[in-house]
Amino acid sequence: MSDAARATAPRIALVGNPNSGKTALFNALTGARQKVANYPGVTVERKAGTVTTPAGHKALILDLPGTYSLRARSPDEAVTRDVVLGRFPGEEPPDVIACVADATNLRLVLRLALELKQVGRPLLLVLNMFDIAERQGIRIDLDGLSRALNVPVVTTVAVRKRGLDALLRKLDELSAQGVHGATAWREPSAAEIRAAHRDSERIMREFVKPPLRPDTWTGRLDAVLLHPVAGTLILLVILFLMFQAVFSWATPVMDLIDAGFTWLGTLVAEYLPDGLLRSFIADGLIAGVGSVVVFLPQIMVLFFFIILLEDFGYMARAAFLMDRLMGAAGLHGRAFIPLLSSFACAIPGIMAARVIDNKRDRLTTILVAPLTTCSARIPVYTLIISAFIPQKLVWGFANLQGLVMFGLYATGIISALLVAFVIRKILWRSASEPFLIELPSYKVPDVTNVLRGVWQRGKIFLRRAGTIIFSLMVVVWFLSSFPGAPEGATGPAIDYSFAGMLGHLIHPLLAPIGFTWQMAVALVPGIAAREVAVGALGTVYAIGGQVGTGTLGAALAASWPLATALSFLTWYVFAPQCLSTLAVVKRETNGWLWPSVMFTYMITLAYIASFIVYHVASALFG
């Protein structure tokens, strides 16, 4: 194909095993010129970037999800297969496939390379992390390997940007060749996989000499980190530190963001005349954007740790340590990461469920993720706990308020595991996914790659969650502001609005669980985001927006019995009090079925639990 004939930029697909440094290579090649989006119709990330090759082409690089085989098992792997084979609707077939390999761990990837050869497109084998291979004294006969596979071989060190020019020159050569022929690929049988293994084994023996100085660090670290007792304790300590960081590091920034938006709100209030426009901009727009952005610091801190641990190679170990516990609930060890993320916010948690191969395991994880205590519940919990639970020592050492808080967290975790168990028993009694994962060698994480990952997560959160939460906030503002209070009204304005009417309408339903009509009204705006209920309670109890939670707490303590407060806390543990989560579930599962299932089971659970708590507490405390 001549240059003139090339109408579009050459497309290069990066394919490789997980942990091959494929994304690091992608980052090294494309730098800031990358775009992360979703493939249409599926919730798999499409990472594409451009690079200018030595021949002057603007090549498009696609970073495809890691896989051991083209025989796809998960939605991610299906995307890799379909894009590689040119079957993905709307996605041009790649002009060159670059098979990215960890040079220190070639056995499985050679088999993948043999499989990729059958696709019939120009193929290139990239031995990444070649510096580590050299340091370990692994001797690879590059020419021999290239001859045996009949595929060009280049070496790179993505994190040091070494070998990139040679790689790009090869890509130029290969893309100029054009397509070899039709695809001969089909799903290999067990016998064919065995045969391919024998071939790659033979190639390994002939051209790759084992390390003279093998990596001993991984073994030494694993002796501690995978130790049944010490390893589990270390995992708990890591989790504890992570939560400390999520809440303490993020808090100053969150306060700053909060103060910034409040200041912006007052500024608007000062310069705009009182009326609808002012209310829309200050209470709808600014408060809406603020309620989204305020979670960004926590999410970025959380992802900083998750990506750091993932790149270090620890996440597979965490999955190993947690597998049995997760397995008891019918979940997979990998489900641990999404559930962990859900402690900051269920939305990144649900998005992180993409790491789970099996569709049903993934659905189960998504369905239970909102039960873990997200940070939006914290303002509600602190308000009610400080108003109703006395500050006293129990058992000589534990603070009763802290204990109740801990109890609420524990209830969340335990109910998530129980519900997962029940879902498996009721919805699908079918095969449970085997836990079969590679434990990669430990590697020092590359700071740039980690930060780039955190940055991308932040952007994705703002774009996906932000647009949803924001539009919901505007809807809720509308519901709480229209119609306005009539002349000479005595109650707060919200009482006369649609939200107020809705609250009064649903109040008879909520009376059996001890809710006052004011609470029912506050729940309506509270469905936009959980913490909004605090502000809404302030409004219905006519305290005014500028008063701190201390005053609101005193007002609540004066008007609610203890049983009502406990019932409200219980409601917040279980209720689907967050439309944004439901909207994200709709996106991730491509339909209304699963968000409906989630809404129904959560609201049922919330109602029953609150009912029990209210009546038991009424009987006990009067």
Place this chain on the structure above:
Amino acid sequence: MRLSELGIGDRGVVIGITPGAVTDEAAIDHAELERRLLEMGFVEGARFQVLHEGLIGRDPIAIRLDDMRVALRRREARAVTVDCTAMDMAAQ
């Protein structure tokens, strides 16, 4: 012998994949399990050593498989038939 019966330190050679040995109702399709194990490097002749066991029920297990590390549950490890006496022969 099956890989599922071994403990820390045991080593040997994989001599066959027999997914039929995983009999409980929640097991995935046998042909699928066989191919997944093969793709992960559980092939006849692969050398292994059991490195770690989980806290509860000594499950899952982490093993060195040729030159990589793999973790799996004992349930799936039942499908891996091993020979622990052939180690010396294989080493040569």
